[in-house]
Every structure is written in C-alpha cells, then in structure tokens.
Amino acid sequence: MPFKRFVETGRVVYVVEGPYKGKICCIVDCIDQKTVLVDGPESGVPRSKMRISQIHLTKFKVNFPYNGSTRTVRQAWIKSDLSNLWIKSRWAEKAANREKRASLGDFERFKLKRARRIRNKIRTNVYQALFNKTYCPKKKVVKKPKEEVKAE
Template sequence: MPFDRFVQTGRVALVADGTDKGRLVTIVDVIDQTRVLVDGPCSNVMRKGLRINQLQLTKLRIKFPHTASTRVVRKAWEAADLSKKWAETQWAKKLDNKEKRANMGDLDRFKLQLARRERNRLRTVAYKNLKAKAVRTGSLFGKKSIKPKKATKKPARNKKPVNKSAKKEAKTAKPAAPKPAAAKPAAAKPAAAAAKPAPKK
C-alpha cells in the first residue's frame, strides 16, 4: 500500500512532544523542511510553529485554504466533526486506556486483576468445550469428519471343480522303480596290441 500521510495543509497530527503533548492540531502552512505552522482551535492549542519530528501524522484531514485564519480552521474542524472521528479510532482508544491505567489506584488494580482472572477462566472453559466438540466430530485442525467405510463382500471367483479322491490316490501311490541303465559294449582292442611278439632266444 502506498504512503498516504503527507505533510500538507489540512493534515491532522498528534503532538508527541512538548507542552501540548497528546493534543490534536492541524497543519496550516509549511515553514521549511523541518518546521510547520500548526493550529488547534478546538483542542486548546494556539497557532505556532512546531518541528515535524514533534508530530505524529494521522490519516485524518480537513479542507481549508492555504494559510487560513483560526476562525476558518475552527469552522472546517467543526464541519468535519473531527473530534468525534478521532475518538472512534483505535489510536485514540489506546491512548485513553493508557491514561486510565496510569491514574489507577491499588484497589482499581486489584479489581482489574480479579477481572482478568475470571476472563481467563471463562476463556479456558470455552476453549476446552470447543476442542472436545471438534475431537468428537473429527473436525480438529480443519479436518473433515471421516465416515467408516461399509464392508463389501468380493464376488467369488469361478474355480474349476477339483476331484479330491484323485488327489488322495496320487499322494498314496508309490513312485515307480527306476529302470536299470543298459551296459555299454566294451570297445574292441586293436589287433596289433593283441598279438605280442615272441621273445628272442
């Protein structure tokens, strides 16, 4: 998002330092790069020059001519109902609560402690109830409730009929004896080896 709080005529600011700290003013004119002329006719701030680093710019702005008089500024302030708009902002509510706590006494701080304790107790009870409900419904951490699946029977396969008596006979039948191996014919010896020469005398 682009920056939209500029130092310009009509910009409403909160004084953050000095004698007028915590009061609303509006910028009437820019004196130089570091100082502006401000006026707060409805917040009891007289027209004077302030440093820019003493101001905290808000998102509110009223329209009036450049270097307008205090009477014109007051008229534009009241026409825009600026005080009511500022009181409705979160910024103003935080400052109001901060001021109230600074002005609290011992009894007020004790009452605040008891109120916080009761608030925390109620918050814990509500959290536990919601958590238990989420666990029961199965929606804890954003998960949807899981429904149990119905048991479905698978269709039986078409099996071929088996003859049990034939199986038993095959198991009880003795295995056939192995056939004896045929004897191999002896190889014929060569004639030269069979006829031995006669010894010489």
C-alpha cells in the same frame, strides 16, 4: 498499499510530546524539513511551530487555503465536524483507555489483575473441553469423615 498520510496543509495531527500532548491540531504551513506551523483553535492548541518528531499524522484532513488564519482554520474545522470524527475514531478510544489505565490506583490494578485471571481460567477450561475431549478440570474432592467403630 501506497502511503496516504503526507505532511501537507490541512493534515490533522496528534501531538505526542510537549505541553499539548494528547491534543489534535492542523498543519497550516511547512516551515522546513523538520518543523511545521500548527493551529488547533477548537482543541486548545495555539498557533505555533512544532517539530515533526513531536506529532503523528492522522488520516483526517481539513480543507482550507494555504497559510490560512486561525479564523479560517476554525471555520473549516467546524464545517468538517472534526471534533466528533476524532472522538469516534479508534485512535481516540485507545488514547482514552491508555489514559484511564495510567490513572488506576493500586487497588484498582489488583482488582483488574484478579478479574483477568478468573476470565483466563474460564476461557482455558472451555477451550480444553472443546478441543481435548479427555481433559477434565480438577474437581475438589470432599472427604467424608470416617465413622467410628463402636466396641461392643
């Protein structure tokens, strides 16, 4: 399968480093082999240069002329409905989940760990019951109290 994500004018990128981390913007121009001029008028990223190591290329591409102004980029962005496309993408969902997980407190992490443990026990029991017919989960044995013998 050929590579389809090229550093080109109009390519939408995800910023992974710097003050605009987690936002998307468009490549407007290639300055040299390691830096590009980006602009994200609808996402809050001002027109500035970024190193290619600070960004990840996405599958989205916006059509606007080479070296277009911020106004041109904004019009193309709105026309292609890029913000909604990004929100619906799997990449954005994963990023949101990663952010949500990082913001969990101590008690929330504990509850999550406990819920996962319970889920995994249930899953293991069902799996073993299906594939190992001899497997029986341990049952708690309730001991009956001993009856006292009356001396007559």
